[in-house]
Amino acid sequence: MGKNKPQALPGKTVERLSQYRRILYNSIREGKTNIYSHELAKMMNLTPVQVRRDLMLIGYSGSQSKGYVVKDLVTLIGKIIDSDKGQRIIVVGMGNLGRAITSYFSGKREKLSIAAAFDNDLQKTDRIVAGIPCYHINQIKEYVEKEGISIAVLTVSPEATHDVSKKLLEAGIKGILNYTSVPLTVPEDVHLEEYDIVTSLEKLAYLVK
Amino acid sequence: MGKNKPQALPGKTVERLSQYRRILYNSIREGKTNIYSHELAKMMNLTPVQVRRDLMLIGYSGSQSKGYVVKDLVTLIGKIIDSDKGQRIIVVGMGNLGRAITSYFSGKREKLSIAAAFDNDLQKTDRIVAGIPCYHINQIKEYVEKEGISIAVLTVSPEATHDVSKKLLEAGIKGILNYTSVPLTVPEDVHLEEYDIVTSLEKLAYLVK
DNA sequence: TTTATATTGTGAACAAAATATCAACACGAT
């Protein structure tokens, strides 16, 4: 098993750990108990060296003869990524994208679940949408504080982004996954991940060109 | 205006260029004709140096007194990112996510439009879905060749991913934006961008923890 | 004119990430 929990893992390594784990779940399902760096690398489209470096960083050691013990590795990655009691997150903006994400997640992960959604459209609030309760945006502070939520997925319309992000910060949210195309600014102690489909597509367009 | 088109721009720079442009469109709409690096930086949450470096790389020069000419900059970024005749792309897998993306895009960009969708669910094929025609996946090669499509957004179910990606490659697709949680392998001459929501969320969970 | 201030453009230093290299080890074959 692993030795000690390092202070700060490189961002890219954390991303890959999440993906290693997903792939390893499949391997377990297929009855695989041990795995070599080159096997894992192939499944992820990486080099074996990269895999070993990542595992080295989390302090996990394999054996030269059998490689890595899949179950132990999954457990260790869980210890690094997951919170002990699991993370409950909220979706803010229950439009097309918000609903797609919510439907996708429902009952998928054990340690990461969508607890509720928020919107300002009265057609959507105070009822179950895509399997989870959807409340009015004005209730967000109360809810977040009561339920101890710290992560929000932001999928409101672009015009509302700044306003709503302010509300998230006021409510005490500590991690925002921003899918609106509007760049956000957050205080130092809040973590922000941004992703924009159009940017990805335009990058592809540039590369293909 | 710009001097000459450099051979290969850093990937991150290309991503930022796409975002500069979106923000600059807003500035134009607000009547702004010139902009300083620090203004653009603030809107994007970057340092002014980073902005200037990016613009340097694309060979665009501003003036010390007026900064950059917004319109010219937008034009130059367009020359770099856009194809002359525009790119028509396809969405493969018309589920929740595919539909969200399609609805979002409809009529949004001039140079980047979703031409058609493909699925294997007969409930969805041979009709208009979310504003665009949806065909059966078996027709994809014919369509792609006839219409000269080179970019595909992949949003099929995880189990179908490998099969469908093979079909995309056979059809001659040169750029794939893969939103399934299954890592893909593609030949050298095909460009691949992958993004996974769960990974982003787990990264956030790690950071917040 | 001279000075102060604000800006761009860029070489150089720095940091992060990916890749290459290799010693040490385990184990089966001989």
Added chain:
DNA sequence: ATCGTGTTGATATTTTGTTCACAATATAAA
């Protein structure tokens, strides 16, 4: 016992991306 193969773990090197520091320039004010 010993060799050959395939593996890990660690260090070194290369590549990619960001930031620093400052020269050059423009403008406005004194």
